[in-house]
Amino acid sequence: MRMRIRKLSLLIWTIVFVGTTFSCEKDSRYADLILLNGNVYTFSWPDPDRDGNPARSAPVENGRWYADAEAVAIKDGDILSIGSADQMKIFTGLNTRLIDLQGATLLPGLVDSHTHVAGLGARLTRVDLFGVETEEEAIRLVAERAAETPAGEWIIGWGWNEGAWASNYPTLERLSKAIPNHPVILKSLHGFAIWGNQLAFEKSGITSETEPPVGGIILKDEQGNPSGVVLNRATTLLNDAIPSPTIRQTRDLLKAGLQEMARSGFVMVHEAGCGTNQMTAMEAMERDGDLSVRVYAMLSARDEALMRHWIDQGPDKDLDGMLMTRSVKGYYDGALGSRGARLLEDYSDKPGHKGVSGEGYGFDESIVEKAMKVGFQVGIHAIGDAGNRETLDFFQSVFSESPKTRRGRHRIEHAQIIHPDDFERFVDMDIIASMQPPHAVEDKLWAEERLGPDRVKGGYAWRKLRKMGVKLVFDSDLAGSDHDIFYGLHAAMTRRDKFIQPPEGWYPDQKMSPEEALRGYTVWAAYAGFLEKQTGTIEKGKWADITVMNIDPLNIGETEPEELFQGEILLTIVRGNVVFEKAGQFR
Secondary structure, eight states, rough: OOHHHHHHHHHHHHHHHOOOOTGGGTTTOOSSSSSSEEEEOOOOSOOTTTTTOOOTTTSSTEEOOOOSEEEEETTTTTTEEEOOGGGGGOOOOTEEEEEEOOOOEEEOOOEEEEOOHHHHHHHTEEEOOOHHHHHEEEEEEEHHTTSSSSOOOOOEEEEEOOOTTTTSOOOOOHHHSSSSSSEEEEETTTTSSSEOOHHHHHHHHHTTTTOOOEEEEEEEETTEEEEEEEETTTTHHHHHSSSSOOOHHHEEEHHHHHHHHHHTTEEEEEEEEEOOHHHHHHHHHHHOOOOOOEEEEEEEOOHHHHHHHHHHHHHHSSOSSSEEEEEEEOOOBBOTTTTOOOOOSTTOOOOOOOOBGGGGTTOOOOHHHHHHTTTTEEEEOOOOOOHHHHHHHHHHHHHHOOOOGGGGGGGGEEEEOOGGHHHHHHHHHOOOEEEEHHHHHHHHTTHHHHHHHHHHGBBHHHHHHHHHHHHHHHHOBTOOOOOEEEEEHHHHHOOTTOOOOOOOOOSSGGGOOOOHHHHHHHHHHHHTTTTTTTTTSEEESSSSOOEEEEEEEHHHHHGGGGGGOOOOEEHHHHTTEEEOOTTTTOO
């Protein structure tokens, strides 16, 4: 009954106030779109303090958050006005679309600040091994795909957990026996290990005599033959054997990935590590109006030809397009799960081994330094405590030689394990820590084995970084982790996994407040992209990039965070255009 009354009220409201505008429809004040009856959080109030306590002006009383607006008017891709439904009446014309949000929560558009969207598009067509716990189960899934795939075609899988399997890696023997007529490569969850069959190794030219690239490992059996798994930089040996996708195929993968991000509520992605092929595809997509969400491109520092071109050209000055190129992604060390992250001391579960980094992992200081000096922001992948320290040393050396580069809002991507002596250096050099809440709750199964009980306390240390005054931004590193925003928020707020484990959270002293978790995907993400004047909050004149969901994550996060998993995205709006709308939700 209440719903019928609300719809009737909206109809009467429309007739009365739109009817009066018939003769002056072309007046520039009229909105293209008005969102009404929403639970609007503008996030235009100041940041919480370093302990997560809300600012005095935040819309919260006695631990209960309340919306600071109920309606938003949009025109020409920007926010025209924010306020009450009554205040929006003057912006309503005959061609204004009205959407009754029916009490849904409206937030600044979500941003995933570290993605691999083409990989997400590819994931939709690959053999999905996410959550697979045994070699037998993985082989069964691959065999099912092989039964419907012409002989000789490559079969690509993704998602087995290199961290959980690191002490008992599979071999090529059973995989080759079950699938003998297709080259098969199965990429691990974070991409730092690949498992292949005999045919894939043959096509890759990997034999007992093959020397791995510096920073890579080819696992071998007792006879010295490749056993079926390659680690860290050696993954390039198998990856490079896969036929390269055409520009058209890359466009299709990107389009599928970006559409999935729109369905998931994201208005922008920071695409981490774009090579020539991907940049060519994205530039064509922008020209053709084929980008459904905004893309903040991070050029791959490993693509020398591409880097030379952009160093000569310099970063984009125009930040109002759908594709912005003003950042570079460097790679300093490997992953903790595959024991490739560079540590100051030996791995607790592998004495004599410290991981790989620097030149051994393909980090070209010269190219990255040149990019910084011509104005590019740099985000450097660093996971281990030595990897982070040496990355900070690199930044410090460039800043000393060229002080203007300090203004680049440079980032360390992941910043997973930090030595106690190095936390303050992030603050001193104004380095942003770009971190993935899902990584903490996924890695907890084995991280302490790698690091030991003392060193792990410097891992995934969001609260400690906040207390120090380090700027944070949250993201998923998809397709290496689930990009679902409700999973990401739950992990950040609780330090628990999808099974609500452990009950009190893994090292719960590092939890984020609900407000901090949301800011990590909105306000702080805008700052990390130099876009705080354009987006990140719901304010007049800013981009109309908006996410609408069925739950209130601020209040649910405070009282029943497990209910976040009941969240659904209802609307995603980019540049004032509805790029995703849940079917049947709004009429």
